[in-house]
Amino acid sequence: MRLGTWNLENLFKPGGDGPTGQAEYDVKLAGLAATVTELAPDVLAVQEVGDPEALDDLVERLPGAWVTALADPDRRGIRVGFVSRLALADVAQFADFPTELGGVQVDDAGERIEQMGRPALQARVDAGGTRLDVITTHLKSKLLTYPGGRFGPKDEGERARFAVYALHRRAAEAATVRAGADALLEGDGTSRAVVVAGDLNDEPQAATTQIFLGPGGSEIGTPGHTQPDRGDGHRLFNLAPLIPEEQRYSRVYRGRRELIDHLLVSHALLDDVTDVTTGSGRTPSITDDPRRRRNAPQSDHRPVVMTLDI
Template sequence: MRVATWNLENLFAPNASAAAPASRATYEAKIAALASTIAAIAPDVLAVQEVGSPPALDDLAAALPGTWYRETADPDGRGIRVALLSRRLLREVEQVSDFPTGLGTVQVDDDGRVIAGLGRPALKATATFGGKKVHVVSAHLKSKLLTFPGGRFSTSDEAERARYAVYALHRRAAEAAGIRAFVTRLLAQSTTNTAAVVVAGDLNDDTQAATTQILLGPPGSEIGTIGFDRPDAGDQQRLWNVAPHIPEADRYSRNYRGRRELIDHILVSEPLVHGVTAGAGPAPAPSIDDQPDARRDRPGSDHRPVYVDLPA
């Protein structure tokens, strides 16, 4: 079973937003490029991010070989959302939008505006493979890209930059905690064995970032550590990031100002972690900066997909 995640970069119908393709021809070129990559990596379930209206996802599904089931979450203020595409029927669909109990609201700007849940709801659905239910969560945490008052993406005021970096970091951490709380409940619901859970998405930070680490659960047993092959009581609540299984030279999903970053991740629960392999592709990824609309008419995506092959 192959599960993949991919940020599709502003999959909007033509002229639906400032970042959408400006013409039908450029939109169709984007759909064709996305479909070609998805067909090449051939996932069974694909978690996607930055989907505009659901009809755009329908167009992508129609461009893929075979039958693809799809589910979408509610959009954020920019009109983008996460979704799931699957060659297997998707059941038990559920949005994840709440911060964990006990965590208060999070301030997001200088005006004191606060949020009480995920800015972009995550989406969970269940697919069945070989008689085994696998819960897949598609997630897209707050971007590292800072947005300043008036829709600006840059500032010469360093005090303002520092404040908005804190707002973004607090929001990303709270969103990670919300998804972690949902997964904790999902794992606890299993009455026999630990549930088979995959969290896949654009986490907007690297493997060792504190926000990414929140999702792991109990510490001490990450892939590559001396404790990995030693079962302990924490395993039933853990998620493992499969990033170490991606060949080191290929371990990136975005090229930011010429620097390779792995910010798109797949994490799996205990029944799935042993015997996995992982990869990313295709390469290379275009180098991007802090102007999100600069690639408006470019085909494909500014991210690379990341995938994991799970044991049968």
Template sequence: MGIAMTVIGSWNLENLFRPGGAFGPKDEAAYRAKLRGLAATVRSVGADVLAVQEVGDPAALADLVAELGDGWSAVTSTVFEARHPIRVGVLSRLPVRIVKEAAAFPAGLAPVQVGDAGPTVTSTTAMGRGALAAEITEASGGKLTLVSVHLKSKLLSFPPGPDGRPRFSPRDEGERARIAAYALGRRAAEAVTIRALADQLLEGKGKERPLIVAGDFNDGPESATTQIFYGPPGSELGTPGAAQPDKGDVSRLWNLSPRLPEGERFSRVYQGRGELIDHLLVSHALLARATEVHTAHPGVLPSIADDPTVRRDAPASDHALIYVRLA
């Protein structure tokens, strides 16, 4: 008899809306093609649980559950921005229970500027897309906690023009630089918020508590914002200290990206260049179980530009699914 494994991953589903609205596919045929593409990829990797992002409509996620067939279920966050209502969720064929939602910045973290007018909206003190922590019961009966995350995008949108439509090109390079700085500040504050959530869930017991933080971080594994997630430094995979136990192991999160095969170390292609912006982070309790890490996509990952609206009718997603097999 083979050893039982649990396959856990993360996938940005790219504007999963039902057709007919401002963001989803233009017609039912394109929508059904997308659902089939998503479901085929989930099946192909043998996924048991996925942290998902860019769920625009819980009803659309329910349609994906129906496409996957019996045994699947989904839960979604209740925190999202009204102007573009995408949220995170968890898609599972194992028992799942929501543990906590997190959005508010932790104490001590000041509001961040999100536009030229200054910090005047509530999102300056909270994540635009709340994080969702869920308890998963594995087939063995063991339990782990999965946190689904989607940080502020690197793809910039600018204040609407006279026609009221959002712009994806700046008026000048000064505006581009300012908007990029606002986005970076917000992404960093969101990373601090998730790190605080991880601290609450681990309670300094990372050697015994299985925790996965997974999602679209919108930045690479070595970026300053992503490194905020890791906690105590000095023991990242791929470094000389990785195999050396130390007192930071009780709080640390390890990014599994170094365990990706060399040719799979990207999860999105922007302007022809591969970027690894989707991540799986695990506590010490899961590090030895994370035996195999991969990315998957139903075809060739497309190269994207700055205007997301051009992909409304595209099948599947502009991100790869990243997943780990837990022995």
């Protein structure tokens, strides 16, 4: 079985926030479809789906039969979802922060939010007799926006404050998804197959990404990785170290490679992972202004896909 995650980058119909014309839209769909066909996932967690009809147009270009599911959109109109060859069961979204957090401030005016900007979505699939619970998510971006829709700050103080607001929000969203995974694991991750997939908008060692892992000390590549302990029932393992080093990135920002899209699995699936890849092809370098990529022929992210021997 192959399972992956991919940020499709503003998958909208032409006009509005989408490509300026039908020709540009068709080129983007063709590029996305070629990549999905090459990677051949059975289940693909997707992010930045704008119009649901645009996802339908993409699926029509894929070989075989597929089903889809989408969460509610954020204020900008993008959402997470699934594209799957396997039936999707028990599909549900969630967004509420743990009540103990008490909300998170998001701007200088003091606005506080108590939900994820983009709800996460979970679904259950049956793969060769193995029941997999999969969560797809897209956390708050590191690319900052400022009042009035600006992509640049008025001064360095504003930049610093809004970076803090974004970091607090991303951390709260990570804690929310971690709580959703806990509900699926029920402390029995050595037998329950759970996957968290998505654009976490930070790299493997970032504090927000580390929130997903659970009890520390057994990350892949560490001395404790092969030593069973009581924490294994609660852990999620980031598969980043299993990606070949030359492929270990999913975005290029100002010429610097970053791995911000991740697959995490419960202990029950660790021994079943046979390979992890981010695909092939050229990845464009982006800046802080996403408007420049409106007519881009592909996504600015690389997919991350794993093969499971189940």
